[in-house]
C-alpha cells in the first residue's frame with residue numbers, strides 16, 4: 132500500500148494556488164493518485180466491478196458512488212466520513228456523501244465500525260451481506276496509536292447464546308493494540 136499521508140491533504144492545499152478544476156475531474160485526480168501504479172487496464176476492470184456492484188444492488192451508477200467505492204476498496208483500513216470528504220475534494224458535497232454512505236450501509240455494501248473516539252468509519256462488506264442483513268462477523272482491530280481500523284476477516288465472532296426472550300441485533304468485538312506499522316516504529 133502506498134503511504135496515504137502525501138496525497139490525502141493535497142486537494143485542499145492546492146485550493147489557493149489553482150483555479151478549481153471542473154467538479155467531475157476532481158474525482159479523477161484523487162483516484163489517479165490512489166491507484167498509483169495501477170495500469171489503465173486495471174482501472175477499467177475496477178470501474179466495471181463497481182458498476183456491476185451498484186447495478187446488482189439496484190442503485191443508479193453515479194460519480195459520487197463510484198468515487199466512494201474506489202477510495203474504500205483501495206484502502207486497507209476503515210475510513211471515516213471526514214476522511215472521505217477530504218479525499219473526494221469538491222467533487223462530492225457533504226450531504227451527498229452522507230446519503231451515499233447511508234445507502235451503502237443499508238444495501239450491505241459497507242459496514243460501520245466506531246473508532247476509539249466514537250467516530251463512525253466504513254469498510255467494504257463481505258459478499259454474504261445483503262439489504263438490511265449484514266454478516267460481517269469478524270473482529271475489528273483498532274490501533275491505539277494511529278486509530279486505524281482493520282477488518283480481521285479470519286477471526287470470526289463467537290456464537291452468542293442469549294437468554295430466552297432476548298433478541299440479538301448485532302455483535303461487535305474490537306481488539307485494541309498497536310498495528311504492525313506503529314509497533315515497528317515504536
Ligand SMILES: [Zn+2]
Nearest residue numbers: 242256260265
Ligand atoms: Zn456487511
Ligand SMILES: [Zn+2]
Nearest residue numbers: 274277310313
Ligand atoms: Zn497504528
Ligand SMILES: [Zn+2]
Nearest residue numbers: 254267271282
Ligand atoms: Zn469489518
